[in-house]
Amino acid sequence: MDIKGYLLPFAGALAVFLVAFLLFDMAIMNMQGLSLIFYK
Amino acid sequence: MRQFLSVIVFSLLTIGFFAGYSNFGIPQIEPAPPPKEEKLDLGSMTMDQFIAVGEKLFSGKGTCTLCHNNLGRAPLLDTIGEVAQQRLKDPRYKGEATNIEEYLIESLVKPSAFVVAGFGKKGTNDAESPMPDVSGGSIRLDEAEITAVVAYLQDSSGAEVTVEIPKDLGKKKEGGEEADVAEAEPREAISDPEKLIAMFTCDACHMINGVGGEIGPDLSKIGALRNRDYLRRSILDPNADIAEGFEPDQMPEGMGEQLYVSELEVLVSFLAGLK
């Protein structure tokens, strides 16, 4: 397995994406997300 | 042609599969038939239907929900069955009812018999109720309708429904209540604006010369703000113009049928003179 060319970018990108998605979820679940389908 | 036929067969099989699955793969639940509409024929009505009529009157023609709602304009009636029992024993009670049914009917036609503390007309120290007599004025429920409302009130507040469905609706009782008299023979035209206002209970909602309710706009200085045409239109067609800050559909319609032309002009002149 090509460690430098494949595994490193994979691990790095995976970490970045996971964190980004998590932040994204939190942002949506906590603020405006609910008002998209619920009228208060 | 062979291709054509096999495509047709394929498509039919697909549709057949979907139809078959919908028919045999899932439970066939037969939905309940549409609910029966309440009949206006009182003779063959069940109590539930009669109560439903009362409910409709309560929020519709009776205009009760204008005030008896959770905005605090009038007491809520969700526990009236229980409460009525206590009212009859209350020293402030001035009426003649002896049971819940009578009390409710009395409250509808003589609202001042008992005024819940804090809900009296302003300045009367809870001696007088701002509620109009529902058998007269612009609401004008007939006897059967009042009975239906009472049935609904008893039902919805958890009290036992004691009223009976009136059987002889067609004939009016003789020498009976105000409402019947009013409909039976034409009344004299009234030329006193104060009397008209009292009769149609305008002050239940409108402040006139410092007295009255706050559901409708204050009319104490209305003559300075609006011309006669506007006032006339507002009486005849209340939703034509809605004053800022007020809701549409609050004021009863149909004043035009109940006022004589001369009375309308008396009212308009009176209002136009309020400056």
Next chain:
Amino acid sequence: MNGPRSRKTGRTVKTGLLLVTFGFVVALVAFALSGFDQLGAIAAEQEVAADAAAASPYGPAPKLTAADYPSIAGINSRVAVWIFAQLHLWFAAFVLAVPIFVFIIEAIGMRTRDKRYDDMAYEFIKVSITAYSLTAVLGGALLFSLILFYPHLFTYLSTIFKESMIYYALLFFAESAALYIYYYGWHWLQGGFKKWVHLTLGLVLNAVGTTLMLLANSWLTFMMSPAGVDAAGVFSGDAWAAIHNFLWNPINIHRFVANIAYGGSIVGAYAAFKFLTATTKQERAHYDWMGYNANFIAICALLPLPFAGYYLAAEIYAYSQQMGITLMGGIFAWLFIIQAVLIGTLFLSANYYLWCGMGRSDGAKRYTKYIKYIAIVLVGAFLVWFTPHTLVLTNEELKALGGPYHKYLGPLGIMPAKNTAVNVMIIFTALSFMFYRRANKIATVSWVNAGNAIQVALYTAGIANILFLGIYHGYFTNTVYKVAASIPQVLTTLIVIVGSITLDSFIYRGGKQVGPLHWGRIPGRAQYALFLLAVSFTWLMGLMGYIRSGIRQHWHVVDIMRDASPDAFTPTLGYAANVVSVAAIIFMAMVIFVFWIAQVSGNKTLPAGYWKE
């Protein structure tokens, strides 16, 4: 070579034009008649609603009895209106959608200067042109049956929508004009400025067509979420308020997207049939290519469709909980299991077509080994998606389980599991498409390994996030989050798809082709996948149309105008499915006719010795 052919097509189309005109004369006459009818209705109701009629020029919604519904022996009026409406809708969806992607394909052709696109766009529009007159004829039939069987409903709707109905009629003429110029002017308006004029015409055609759809949508959404009228149904006079009712835009979005997917699938079926009956290699290649493009359009529109549907359902819930519960939790709950089967079929057949299509490329071998994993995930997600909430159990199983709830399969029956499954299914369909795209390409950029790694990471993270949202919010938090979590799920899916396609286009910038694509090198089975797509789509639209209309239950106009006809009951799902199936078969027969007409215009018979020389 186009001379005699288009003259013959011309004759058919002129017949079509005549039919359209006839349909509209019928519509206008009916409309005028309904005016008289309306006067009569008002007169009859004057006693009942004297004051309301005096206060407003519009009467309240009539209160009907079973006697107000004319009946014709041997004809079930609801089924008649139902089938005509459904047929009209299918054709309308098709003829509105085709110009949308014809416009796009023509624009692509103009940009790439590849004449094949232009020819394909022309062939698409040619297919739709006979369908267009059928749409009008069926619209007239629908109108007729409505006036005949539900005169009071029609009268009431036309008092409210009279202006928009007139604009609708006028717009239909504009639509016809635009379509005919667009179609017949195709070969005339070629090259340079003329081509731009032609493209603009296409834009006008689409604008008019979409406006038509929006108007018609407002009538039906008014029946679901009436606006601009009071509780008794007295119209305020504000036509825009009635048009712009609560469910109008959700339906508009849903129908717009669905129409495109549907149009793509029907054209795909056409191409598939032409492919199967093609005699030459070139023809096969051409129709393979056409089928591929039609399928591509259908899939592109299919991917966002579940989201549009979810939005629509959420809005129905927001408008009326009663309607929402009827839709999802009540008698219609089982319908969504049927829907799950159908949508699963759509996804599976679309994927199958893509996999078969990989045989066109010599480089596909590098990716085919992954297909079985995609299939496992797709089928797995599909099984989750269609596991019902209420299991059908034999008594023995009931005993063995100790109750009607299944410990492990029960949790799969509720919404979060299904949302998760459908998102996974969409992502893997996108993955299938990525493999197809890559099959014939070799990347030449230096960072290709890292790029691939990032791609895989994006998919992994996206799927992990969807699973996390579905499992955590679906089973461990409050219900309100359960529903709300579907929004980040959907957005994650979209991010993964858009992100990976963008990344891919960078990786393959300046890449090499493995070899020429062998258009036409695809098994006949794949064409059946296209038929399956078209048939399932048709049937699904019918079913969902039924539920959209069915949740009104015994109301013509919800809470305002009651349906008092003997057919006001809500039928069982099997009954509805049978009506939809019959309608679908009639529709298929008509579509075959349309395709046959498009083909017959190219046939020529030389009648020896018939004409005097």
Next chain:
Amino acid sequence: MKIPRLLQAVLVLAGVYYGFIIVFDILLDAVIPSSLLAMYMFFVVAGVFMVFTYDEDQTRELVAPIKALVEDPSKRIWRNIVFAVVPLVAGAGAYMQMQPSFEAPLELRTIHPAPPTTAKIFGKRVNLLKLENPYRKFEKEDPEKFRELVEEGAIVYIQNCQYCHGDKLDGKGPYAAGLNPTPLNFQDVGTIAQLQESYLFWRIATGGPGLPKEAAPWISSMPVWQDFLKEDEIWKVILYLYDYTGHHPRSWESE
């Protein structure tokens, strides 16, 4: 050695089929309903078909044995055997399907029928869409009082409900074995966690007889509790049900 593709396909299908049965019926001790398994297998077959046939060469390999069986003259004996066995197997299958049994017919019943909009409970007409648990607000406002209410609900539960629904609220009370269908398991995520409190109130108060027509056949033996309990007792029991199981009632409002 390479396994022929046809055999591969058959093995995969058999593997999935018995896999389901082994996993659910044996490992998890929760049988997979045969109706569901049949539908699952239908789509698994579709999936296997797709994977085995998308490629032209592989498809040829797949159908080669079948083709040979039908067309190859040297396989005559095999052909005759297969042609004799297949109708017999199909006939046997049909016979097994149609054979009358003592098994009661399937009862297809909606477990959570849509409640009516209004219902008559305790002599009052209540709107189920708007009805709320009057005690729910104490959860935040006065947790101590809330605990007390939950405990009162627990007493009501133990005195009335646990005989069927079980002391662990898992539907396995002492009487449960005598009931069919067995009492509801409130621990299950698919039961009360999916419902609003007003739904529970309606269901408890009106019991089996209160179920709407579409939930028929009425095989719920739930008593009409409004005849035995007071209104506030039902609300307290509902608090207890959610509190004990750790579920939250379904609500349309964010917290």
